[in-house]
Amino acid sequence: MTTALDHDAVAPPEREAHPLxxxxxxxxxxxxxxxxxxxxxxxxxxxxxxxxxxxxxxxxxxxxxxxxxxxxxxxxxxxxxxxxxxxxxxxxxxxxxxxxxxxxxxxxxxxxxxxxxxxxxxxxxxxxxxxxxxxxxxxxxxxxxxxxxxxxxxxxxxxxxxxxxxxxxxxxxxxxxxxLGMRHVEVTYRGVEAHASAAPERGYNALDAVVTAYQSVAQVRQHILPTDRVHGIITDGGQAPNIVPGRAAAHFFVRSATIDGLEALSERVDAALRGAAISTGTEAEIVWDRLPAYLPxxxxxxxxxxxxxxxxxxxxxxxxxxxxxxxxxxxxxxxxxxxxxxxxxxxxxxxxxxxxxxxxxxxxxxxxxxxxxxxxxxxxxxxxxxxxxxxxxxxxxxxxxxxxxxxxx
Ligand SMILES: [Zn+2]
Missing domain, CATH: 3.40.630.10 (Zn peptidases)
Structure with a gap:
């Protein structure tokens, strides 16, 4: 199998010791x-x-x-x-x-x-x-x-x-x-705060969106190249257990060995992040490349x-x-x-x-x-x-x- 990663695996030519x-x-x-x-x-x-x-x-x-x-x-x-x-x-x-x-x-x-x-x-x-x-x-x-x-x-x-x-x-x-090439993506979900016990039916849970996004990204990870990477953390998980979180956020790194691979993987991660907003009734603000992308x-x-x-x-x-x-x-x-x-x-x-x-x-x-x-x-x-x-x-x-x-x- 040939991939974009293959080089001609030849040993460097024999050479005398460097003259200097x-x-x-x-x-x-x-x-x-x-x-x-x-x-x-x-x-x-x-x-x-x-x-x-x-x-x-x-x-x-x-x-x-x-x-x-x-x-x-x-x-x-x-x-x-x-x-x-x-x-x-x-x-x-x-x-x-x-x-x-x-x-x-x-x-x-x-x-x-x-x-x-x-x-x-x-x-x-x-x-x-x-x-x-x-x-x-x-x-x-x-x-x-x-x-x-x-x-x-x-x-x-x-x-x-x-x-x-x-x-x-x-x-x-x-x-x-x-x-590897690498991009940053930061996502912030905005829902609606509510009393988590007295009126949960009024809430739209931004933390649920982050958790769904995290799981969706994990499912993407099963079906990517062995050299691709996606990894992240939750940077905001809400304010208190008795408040339905109105804001929650996560930060992921997306990496791939080729520029094409990085673009393809970015699209799939972006879709996973957007899907989490739809399924939880929240709004997603997705920011790519706030820090510069690194090319492979x-x-x-x-x-x-x-x-x-x-x-x-x-x-x-x-x-x-x-x-x-x-x-x-x-x-x-x-x-x-x-x-x-x-x-x-x-x-x-x-x-x-x-x-x-x-x-x-x-x-x-x-x-x-x-x-x-x-x-x-x-x-x-x-x-x-x-x-x-x-x-x-x-x-x-x-x-x-x-x-x-x-x-x-
Ligand atoms: Zn270093």
Missing amino acids: AARVDEVLTGLLPDLRQLADELHDDPETAYEEHRSAARVAALLERHGVAAQVGAFGLPTALHANAGDGGPRVAILAEYDALPDIGHACGHNLIAATAVGAFLAVRELLEHAGGTVELIGSPAEEGGGGKQRIIDAGGFEGVAAAVMVHPGNRDRAYGSG VNVNQALADRFAANLRGRREFPPPSPAATGGGSTDLGNVSHVVPAIHPNIATAPEGIGAHTAAFAATTLQPLATQGVLDAAFGLATTVLDVLGDAELRAAIAADFEASREGDA
């Missing part, structure tokens, strides 16, 4: 204490979406110590950051994130993403004479829900960029790291192949496969439909510890995470140098990108 491997290693080893300190400081002082003022300032201060002037407040976003090195020629962007989760801090390891991106950027800058072109560092706020990268796209931040690369930490190595990650095969090849001997990656699709969602997905991009995972935590837990945040301080930052920065730096210096590779990346977009609306 020793130099990249030397630069990164020198930077490592600074990168470790940056990750530690971000961990100890977490800031959530669009509030990352001290975090962006820390990244900028580190760059400045190494002679790079970074702009904080780039792209019209107070906590976005932009720096570049080089002059003209092809441009490649390395993406940093530094937002944390509410309550559980750097439980998605974005402190390690920042350290990795800064390390890779400074290493490429140091060795740019071997490749030419321009390397950019883009610090993108609010990956956790706020869609900072979509706003940077809207501000033209990726125009003319040949490739955008980043690495996300995790508990396994995946060069072809993907992500469109992994650029040539770029991912090169990243995997450059890390051979340090990290072994499984080939791309539909089974590897899934997990969470990322606004890098939106970038990947505008310019060629990759979002590989490097293991920085033991296999049993998953992201978005307090335990994962603690692993970002451990030696395994430090090694992960080093390897991830090495993989990014060598890949960026290759893209900047090799017109044939750029052509292959561009061809893969065009082919992948044929399915995009």
Whole structure:
């Protein structure tokens, strides 16, 4: 069976060690204490979406110590950051994130993403004479829900960029790291309040509508693709047991591995939410995409192949496969439909510890995470140098990108 998720499952071609491997290693080893300190400081002082003022300032201060002037407040976003090195020629962007989760801090390891991106950027800058072109560092706020990268796209931040690369930490190595498309939908039902015992016949129960909606969505879930996801919570279940709830609300995430799948699933969820209003005699107010939709990650095969090849001997990656699709969602997905991009995972935590837990945040301080930052920065730096210096590779990346977009609306 073929699905939209199938890639050509070929192993990356055999390659000699990267010609600049020793130099990249030397630069990164020198930077490592600074990168470790940056990750530690971000961990100890977490800031959530669009509030990352001290975090962006820390990244900028580190760059400045190494002679790079970074702009904080780039792209019209107070906590976005932009720096570049080089002059003209092809441009490649390395993406940093530094937002944390509410309550559980750097439980998605974005402190390690920042350290990795800064390390890779400074290493490429140091060795740019071997490749030419321009390397950019883009610090993108609010990956956790706020869609900072979509706003940077809207501000033209990726125009003319040949490739955008980043690495996300995790508990396994995946060069072809993907992500599901995701939309938010919030529904508020309005009924009629009444005394729940003295006059229940006068009430139209908004909580019943939410419960019916929740069950209807659960029935949809039985008949969707294994990679589709719908999950939600009740955000308002009424005021008191003796009042027929006149208002109740729920918030769902809808996810799918393809844009078409996301649209199809959204329609079915929307119908389930509307049906609940009809059956309970209430009014439904349905709001889609109050927070930006995240598109599925469109992994650029040539770029991912090169990243995997450059890390051979340090990290072994499984080939791309539909089974590897899934997990969470990322606004890098939106970038990947505008310019060629990759979002590989490097293991920085033991296999049993998953992201978005307090335990994962603690692993970002451990030696395994430090090694992960080093390897991830090495993989990014060598890949960026290759893209900047090799017109044939750029052509292959561009061809893969065009082919992948044929399915995009
Ligand atoms: Zn994350």
